[in-house]
Amino acid sequence: MITKTQLNNALSNYISLPTKRRDVMTYTVQMLAKQALREFLKRYDRDEFPSGTEFLVLVRDWIAQSDWSAHKKHKIAQMFMNIMKDQYIVEESVASELVSRFKVKRNLNWSEKALSQEQLFILFETIYRNIGTLADLRCGTALAFMLFAGARLQAALQAKNWKLTNEHLTVEIQRQKSKTIEDIPKSIPLDIRMPNGVLFRDLITRYIDEEKRNCYPSLYLFTGRHSNSLAAASIRAYIKKLNLPFHLTPHKLRHTAGTMVAERAGVLEATRLLDHSSIATTQLYIKKYTGDSSETIHKVWSGQPEERVVPDPHVPSRIAIDAIKKLTFTLTIVTGSVIAGLTVFRWSARALYSRCLIGQRTALLILI
Numbered sequence: 434m435i436t437k438t439q440l441n442n443a444l445s446n447y448i449s450l451p452t453k454r455r456d457v458m459t460y461t462v463q464m465l466a467k468q469a470l471r472e473f474l475k476r477y478d479r480d481e482f483p484s485g486t487e488f489l490v491l492v493r494d495w496i497a498q499s500d501w502s503a504h505k506k507h508k509i510a511q512m513f514m515n516i517m518k519d520q521y522i523v524e525e526s527v528a529s530e531l532v533s534r535f536k537v538k539r540n541l542n543w544s545e546k547a548l549s550q551e552q553l554f555i556l557f558e559t560i561y562r563n564i565g566t567l568a569d570l571r572c573g574t575a576l577a578f579m580l581f582a583g584a585r586l587q588a589a590l591q592a593k594n595w596k597l598t599n600e601h602l603t604v605e606i607q608r609q610k611s612k613t614i615e616d617i618p619k620s621i622p623l624d625i626r627m628p629n630g631v632l633f634r635d636l637i638t639r640y641i642d643e644e645k646r647n648c649y650p651s652l653y654l655f656t657g658r659h660s661n662s663l664a665a666a667s668i669r670a671y672i673k674k675l676n677l678p679f680h681l682t683p684h685k686l687r688h689t690a691g692t693m694v695a696e697r698a699g700v701l702e703a704t705r706l707l708d709h710s711s712i713a714t715t716q717l718y719i720k721k722y723t724g725d726s727s728e729t730i731h732k733v734w735s736g737q738p739e740e741r742v743v744p745d746p747h748v749p750s751r752i753a754i755d756a757i758k759k760l761t762f763t764l765t766i767v768t769g770s771v772i773a774g775l776t777v778f779r780w781s782a783r784a785l786y787s788r789c790l791i792g793q794r795t796a797l798l799i800l801i
Contacts, residue, residue: 434481435488435522437474443516444470462508469509472499484522492517493531503535510535546685547692553580553628559675561629567643572671574640575655575663577633579683581621582606583690583706586683591662592619595654600624602637604654608708617708691715 448463473495482488492513496506514528522528548556560573579589584606592604593616600623605616623634648656655663665683672681687707695703695715704715 435484436481437479440470440474440482440516443519444512446519447512447515465505465508466512469501469512486523486527488522489517489527489531493534496531496535506535507532546682546688548679548681548685548689550628552679553689555679556675556677556681557627557629557631559677561631563675567647568667569671570640570643571655571663572668574636575668576672576683576686577627577636578621578654580686580690581625581633582619583687583694583708584619585687586665586668590653590655590665590668592654593652593662597637597641 444466448458448466473492476495477491482491492510496509496513499506501509510532514532517523517528517531518525557577560576564570564573575589578584578592579586582589582592584592588606588608592606595602595604597603602621602623604619604621606619608615608617621633623632623637625633627633627636644656651661653662657663657667668683672683675681691703691707694706700712700715704712707715709715
């Protein structure tokens with residue numbers, strides 16, 4: 434038998450566990466786990482619960498009958514699996530069946546989330562027609578920035594240390610791989626055109642001028658309250674306000690950027706732009722394709738895709754040329770170091786020989 438106290442103690446141990454990306458579980462998942470256990474104990478008002486497979490069946494039926502979303506059911510099943518392993522209620526192999534029962538079935542054809550050219554035209558035409566306030570201009574510019582940079586929503590909103598020149602907009606975007614967080618530079622050319630034909634230069638310069646005139650200086654490109662970064666809720670509310678004839682989420686712009694780059698510049702460029710660790714991840718984002726980020730963005734949004742040039746096998750590739758240059762540079766450094774060492778050795782030997790001669794002559798003079 435297992436008591437309510439044991440379940441609560443097991444929950445405390447579970448929410449203190451580290452995750453793949455963080456040392457501490459996120460606040461949202463912690464609150465979901467607490468709420469789930471609270472509703473489970475309220476549903477079955479008992480002081481003690483049966484152990485073994487009976488408890489597993491009890492949890493499985495409760496999760497199946499609940500109104501949680503599929504994603505939350507999967508998280509709750511993971512919580513109860515860890516509780517059952519922690520309290521030795523069932524074996525780990527049996528407890529893992531609960532998680533596999535409520536595993537989220539992902540739609541692998543993610544390329545359907547990419548917007549078509551017609552939808553992109555409608556989106557940016559609607560954005561341009563509905564710029565009434567600075568908030569509208571800020572959110573519209575953020576959506577255009579997400580499309581060209583291929584950035585995630587939170588990363589785009591936290592773009593900082595921006596610099597605007599006559600040709601490029603350069604920013605630093607936060608990248609998180611596992612538990613490592615770093616800032617990477619991203620450059621977007623200003624002479625590219627948005628899907629509705631307007632130059633990106635016109636939109637971004639208009640936004641920055643309005644921002645400088647009406648707001649305090651901020652580290653972030655897209656500022657919110659108290660000079661902090663713009664909130665993701667503001668972007669979602671703005672999309673809802675546009676009242677588009679199709680469903681749009683901020684992440685669809687990232688799918689669209691990956692698909693267009695893969696079609697016109699290749700899947701490797703799409704992997705670099707989307708900052709994926711593996712090409713396999715990129716292939717989930719993009720549609721089937723036929724064949725420095727600033728150059729990639731310019732190639733994609735400035736016109737038709739260029740024809741692929743078949744390399745001549747008799748002409749050295751760029752990789753081979755770079756390897757030869759590196760080898761030549763290394764040999765030059767090594768040769769120079771050896772010559773310098775021999776020169777130093779030669780002068781040291783001469784100095785030592787001179788001292789020996791001086792010592793011999795001085796000894797002879799003393800004896801005489």
